[in-house]
Amino acid sequence: MKYTIEDVAREAGVSITTVSRVINGNYPVKKETRERVEAAIKKLNFQPNPLARSLINKRTNSIGVVVPGLTNMFFTEVVHGIERIMRSRDYDVYISDSRGRADSEKRRINKFLERYVDGIVLIDPQTENMKNGFIEEVSKKIPVVCINGYHENVRTNFVLSDEEKGTKEALEHLISLGHKNIAFIRGESSYSYDIKENLYKEYMKNIGIEPIVITVQDGNNIDVVENTMRVLIELSSKYQLGKEITAFFACNDLMAVGVLNGCYELNLKVPEDIAIIGFDNIILSQMTNPKLTTVDQNMRLLGERAAQKLLDLIEDKNLYSDTDVIETKLIIRKST
Amino acid sequence: MKYTIEDVAREAGVSITTVSRVINGNYPVKKETRERVEAAIKKLNFQPNPLARSLINKRTNSIGVVVPGLTNMFFTEVVHGIERIMRSRDYDVYISDSRGRADSEKRRINKFLERYVDGIVLIDPQTENMKNGFIEEVSKKIPVVCINGYHENVRTNFVLSDEEKGTKEALEHLISLGHKNIAFIRGESSYSYDIKENLYKEYMKNIGIEPIVITVQDGNNIDVVENTMRVLIELSSKYQLGKEITAFFACNDLMAVGVLNGCYELNLKVPEDIAIIGFDNIILSQMTNPKLTTVDQNMRLLGERAAQKLLDLIEDKNLYSDTDVIETKLIIRKST
DNA sequence: CTGAAAGCGCTTACAG
DNA sequence: CTGAAAGCGCTTACAG
Numbered sequence: 001m002k003y004t005i006e007d008v009a010r011e012a013g014v015s016i017t018t019v020s021r022v023i024n025g026n027y028p029v030k031k032e033t034r035e036r037v038e039a040a041i042k043k044l045n046f047q048p049n050p051l052a053r054s055l056i057n058k059r060t061n062s063i064g065v066v067v068p069g070l071t072n073m074f075f076t077e078v079v080h081g082i083e084r085i086m087r088s089r090d091y092d093v094y095i096s097d098s099r100g101r102a103d104s105e106k107r108r109i110n111k112f113l114e115r116y117v118d119g120i121v122l123i124d125p126q127t128e129n130m131k132n133g134f135i136e137e138v139s140k141k142i143p144v145v146c147i148n149g150y151h152e153n154v155r156t157n158f159v160l161s162d163e164e165k166g167t168k169e170a171l172e173h174l175i176s177l178g179h180k181n182i183a184f185i186r187g188e189s190s191y192s193y194d195i196k197e198n199l200y201k202e203y204m205k206n207i208g209i210e211p212i213v214i215t216v217q218d219g220n221n222i223d224v225v226e227n228t229m230r231v232l233i234e235l236s237s238k239y240q241l242g243k244e245i246t247a248f249f250a251c252n253d254l255m256a257v258g259v260l261n262g263c264y265e266l267n268l269k270v271p272e273d274i275a276i277i278g279f280d281n282i283i284l285s286q287m288t289n290p291k292l293t294t295v296d297q298n299m300r301l302l303g304e305r306a307a308q309k310l311l312d313l314i315e316d317k318n319l320y321s322d323t324d325v326i327e328t329k330l331i332i333r334k335s336t
Numbered sequence: 337m338k339y340t341i342e343d344v345a346r347e348a349g350v351s352i353t354t355v356s357r358v359i360n361g362n363y364p365v366k367k368e369t370r371e372r373v374e375a376a377i378k379k380l381n382f383q384p385n386p387l388a389r390s391l392i393n394k395r396t397n398s399i400g401v402v403v404p405g406l407t408n409m410f411f412t413e414v415v416h417g418i419e420r421i422m423r424s425r426d427y428d429v430y431i432s433d434s435r436g437r438a439d440s441e442k443r444r445i446n447k448f449l450e451r452y453v454d455g456i457v458l459i460d461p462q463t464e465n466m467k468n469g470f471i472e473e474v475s476k477k478i479p480v481v482c483i484n485g486y487h488e489n490v491r492t493n494f495v496l497s498d499e500e501k502g503t504k505e506a507l508e509h510l511i512s513l514g515h516k517n518i519a520f521i522r523g524e525s526s527y528s529y530d531i532k533e534n535l536y537k538e539y540m541k542n543i544g545i546e547p548i549v550i551t552v553q554d555g556n557n558i559d560v561v562e563n564t565m566r567v568l569i570e571l572s573s574k575y576q577l578g579k580e581i582t583a584f585f586a587c588n589d590l591m592a593v594g595v596l597n598g599c600y601e602l603n604l605k606v607p608e609d610i611a612i613i614g615f616d617n618i619i620l621s622q623m624t625n626p627k628l629t630t631v632d633q634n635m636r637l638l639g640e641r642a643a644q645k646l647l648d649l650i651e652d653k654n655l656y657s658d659t660d661v662i663e664t665k666l667i668i669r670k671s672t
Numbered sequence: 673c674t675g676a677a678a679g680c681g682c683t684t685a686c687a688g
Numbered sequence: 689c690t691g692a693a694a695g696c697g698c699t700t701a702c703a704g
Contacts, residue, residue, distance in 0.1 A: 004697055015675045020699060027700090030673055050450055051391045052697035055680045060387075062451075070412040071619075073558065079406065083433060092447055094430040097419060111428055114386055115398075222409065222619045257623055264625055283407070283558045287593055289600055289625055340681055351691045356683060363684090366689055388681035391696045 003044045012040035023048055054116060062092040063310060064112035065121045068100035068190075069220035072254055073282040074299055078123055078147060081303020089311060091118070100190075100220050102126040109138055119143035119310045124220070127191050130154050139321075143313035145306045150191035155321040157313065159306040163192055163279075166295040166328030167199045170249060170277050173293070173330060175207070179247040179275060183212040183239075185228065185259065186251045187219020193251045196279075200249060212245065219252060228258025229265065236266055242273040247336070253278035253285045256292055260335065275336040290334030297328055339380040347376035359384055390452060398428040399646060400448035401457045404436040404526075407558035408590055409618040410635055414459055414483060417639020425647060427454070436526075436556050438462040445474055455479035455646045460556070463527050466490050475657075479649035481642045486527035491657040493649065495642040499615075502631040502664030503532045506585060506613050507539045509629070509666060515583040515611060519548040519575075521564065521595065522587040523555015529587045532615075536585060548581065555588060564594025565601065572602055578609035583672070589614035589621045592628055596671065611672040626670030634662055 005023075009016045014037060021027040022037045029037075040046070054060045065082060067075040079095060086093045094117065098105035105126050112120055119142060122135065129135050130150040138144055139156035146158050174182055184200045186193035197213060204211040214235065216227045228250075232241075239245050241263075250256035256278030260270060268274050270290055278285055281296035305324055341359075345352040350373060357363040358373045365373075376382070390396045401418055403411040415431060422429045430453065434441035441462050448456055455478060458471065465471050466486040474480055475492035482494050510518055520536045522529035533549060540547040550571065552563045564586075568577075575581050577599075586592035592614030596606060604610050606626055614621055617632035641660055 006697080016698080017675055017677095017700085018673090021674085024699080028673060033673080047450060049391070049452075049697050051387050051396075051452060052680085053699075055385070055387045055391060055682090055697085056699050058680090070406070070415065071409060073407060076406040076412070080433075092430075092432075092451070094428075096428075097416075114383060115428070116385075116387060225619065225623055261623060261625070283561065284620070284623075287561055287597060287620075287624075289597070342681080352682080353684085353691055353693095354689090357690085360683080364689060369689080385681050388696085389683075391681085391698090392683050394696090 002049075003046045005046070005048065007044055008037065008040045008046050011044060012037045058116065059118055060116050061090065062094060062117050063119045063121065064109075064115075064117040065093055065095045065123065066098050066105055066108045066112075066125070067095065067123045068098055068126075069218070069222075070095070070097050071222035072220045072252070073284060074252065074280045074297070075123055075220070077282065077299035078303040081300040082121060082307040083303075085304050085307035085311070091311075098126070100126070100218050102128040105129055106134060113138070113142065117142070118314045119145070121145050121147065121306050121310060122149070123147045124190055124192060125149040127189060127194070130191075143310055145310045145313070147302050147306050148192055151323065157309060157321055158323040159302055159309060159326065160323060161297045161302055161326045162328050163195050163297075164199060166279065166297070166330070167196045169328070169330045170279070170295050171200065171203045173332065173336065174247045174249065174275060174277060175203070177247075177275065177336060180207055180209050181243075181245050182209075182247045182249055183214060183245045184249050185214045185216065185255050187224065187255070188215060188217055190219065193219065196249075196251055212239070216255060216258070219255060222254060224254050225258040225261065228255045229262040232259055232262030233265060241266065241268055245274070247275040248277070250276065250278050253280045253282045253292060253294055256294065256335075257284060257288055260288055260292070271334065271336050277336055281331055286333070288335075293333045293336040294331050295328050296331050298326055301326055338385075339382045341382075341384065343380055344373065344376045344382050347380060348373045394452065395454055396452050397426065398430060398453050399455045399457065400445075400451075400453040401429055401431045401459065402434050402441055402444045402448075402461070403431065403459045404434055404441075405554070405556035405558075406431070406433050408556045408588070409620060410588065410616045410633070411459055411556070413618065413635035414639040417636040418457060418643040419639075421640050421643035421647070427647075434462070436462070436554050438464040441465055442470060449474070449478065453478070454650045455481070457481050457483065457642050457646060458485070459483045460526055460528060461485040463525060463530070466527075479646055481646045481649070483638050483642050484528055487659065493645060493657055494659040495638055495645060495662065496659060497633045497638055497662045498664050499528055499531050499633075500535060502615065502633070502666070503535045505664070505666045506615070506631050507536065509668065509672065510583045510585065510611060510613060511539070511543070513583075513611065513672060516543055516545050517579075517581050518545075518583045518585055519550060519581045520585050521550045521552065521591050523560065523591070524551060524553055526555065529555065532585075532587050548575070552591060552594070555591060558590060560590050561594040561597065564591045565598040568595055568598030569601060577602065578604055581610070583611040584613070586612065586614050589616045589618045589628060589630055592630065592671075593620060593624055596624055596628070607670065607672050613672055617667055622669075624671075629669045629672040630667050632665040632667050634664070637662055
């Protein structure tokens with residue numbers, strides 16, 4: 001079995017109080033005593049039971065991260081950024097997948113709360129949970145940082161990428177290339193899609209073209225690639241692709257790849273017949289043929305910044321609310 | 337603040353012992369009393385502190401999963417299978433990324449041990465940690481299931497996909513198409529690559545051709561796609577591609593996609609000039625152009641089977657060692 | 673600088 | 689069927 005602090009105390013011939021003190025280094029201990037205790041710890045290869053410590057400290061040195069889908073590389077990149085920071089500070093990061101559903105997200109968060117994580121990062125939290133006050137409630141109990149997502153009048157912390165600016169640049173890029181008949185592809189429910197859709201409609205209004213909004217299902221699971229492709233093929237019976245629609249703005253790269261694959265099936269040339277622009281700049285966007293024009297969200301930085309902020313919150317408990325914005329960048333490649 | 341069992345006891349006018357008994361349902365409690373306690377629990381919205389329970393039970397109702405890289409969809413698919421099973425049994429699953437390095441994998445495992453997870457799943461564990469006995473040691477302390485990875489004389493539990501059979505079928509498929517000059521692409525250190533390489537060499541020996549083994553770096557991170565592409569381009573100055581090499585066997589789909597992208601850069605037609613076969617059947621393999629011929633590892637089932645086995649182990653502590661083998665399946669698409 | 677004791681929030685013999 | 693008490697492995701006032 002594992003050794004306890006009592007075994008160490010016996011071994012070193014001191015009280016458990018003293019052992020505790022040398023472990024935590026929070027009280028003066030005579031050098032000689034300390035060395036004896038350290039030797040005992042080493043000899044027994046003693047590791048304090050984090051459960052027992054947490055029970056008292058109310059701290060677990062761990063954080064929870066909730067993502068809508070592990071198969072969208074956008075999220076794994078962001079998580080990677082979070083992990084980089086957290087590990088350097090000796091925090092454990094636990095990842096949990098909500099499958100993009102509000103009830104599941106809620107459950108995941110509650111589980112983390114039960115487990116006494118020290119803080120939570122929510123990537124692309126469900127709008128429903130933002131609007132109904134759930135996330136604000138959670139933010140009162142524990143440090144929370146949200147990456148992207150709905151944020152009007154919600155008192156919690158945000159690290160946002162400037163999706164508005166990114167969307168504008170993307171749309172203007174298409175327009176500067178002479179496109180007017182631009183269709184818009186989005187997933188079911190995410191604030192990121194909503195922002196983009198609003199801007200898209202505005203632009204279309206300005207150029208006097210009827211907007212075409214296409215909603216595929218869950219946009220954050222890799223299955224969306226196939227789904228989007230199917231949707232595109234259906235679409236080709238309604239619209240004359242290459243004429244009535246000459247360009248697609250896709251809300252993320254996964255959907256953009258779906259469009260690309262659909263074009264291939266339909267024998268449409270990209271970008272000659274159809275231009276495609278994605279969003280995120282996941283590595284997949286460089287792997288297609290042609291490579292995808294897209295908007296870089298600087299995913300790694302989003303994660304790092306969120307982690308840093310969460311750490312700050314955990315440390316001084318100034319619980320909320322604050323917003324950081326990170327720049328996006330248009331990456332022009334071969335699909336436009 | 338959160339309520340404790342004491343608050344519930346006071347509210348219901350019973351002892352904490354009784355409250356504990358109705359929560360756990362492990363001792364008889366008079367119906368009337370039970371109802372009073374249940375009402376109090378409901379009223380206070382009481383949730384028992386899992387830390388305190390775990391301190392006594394030595395159980396946390398959670399498991400750890402260590403993966404070499406979250407950006408290789410092979411792993412996220414397997415994890416998905418694990419989560420499906422675990423959630424239905426109300427276990428939390430915590431995912432941790434070793435970045436494919438033995439020291440990091442060790443550290444991740446030790447962290448899980450410290451946190452008293454009830455069991456651990458290792459996906460594609462590092463050969464080094466298998467051979468030096470580390471994983472066997474861990475398996476003595478706690479239920480462990482390994483998915484794939486080195487397994488000679490290591491006493492722990494395995495769920496393996498039949499990579500040998502898969503490799504043979506892939507190679508035979510290429511040969512049946514008339515290929516002899518087959519090159520082999522692998523990542524740095526993984527048992528999966530080793531098995532495949534051995535078989536590859538055997539086949540090449542049989543057909544009397546000098547084997548060409550190309551090692552790219554870390555094969556389990558999505559960066560490998562770019563790396564492989566670069567490696568292929570360099571390779572084109574050493575070999576006459578399409579002649580001295582007419583086919584590539586890649587140890588996973590990520591590398592296969594890298595080869596595909598490289599061929600595109602080099603203006604080589606797939607499969608006319610160069611045939612490519614991958615391994616795993618991650619969804620990405622259907623998204624390329626042409627779609628990839630590959631070997632399906634049934635990732636979801638690998639995860640589910642491993643989770644089920646871990647659960648069995650957790651429940652009856654019959655700690656090791658046992659091996660399940662799951663069939664692979666050749667998926668012929670357009671790259672061969 | 674050091675230790676005995678109380679306490680974190682639970683569970684489980686033990687006694688009735 | 690129910691409760692008082694010990695205990696899980698720690699930390700931290702309190703006293704010296």
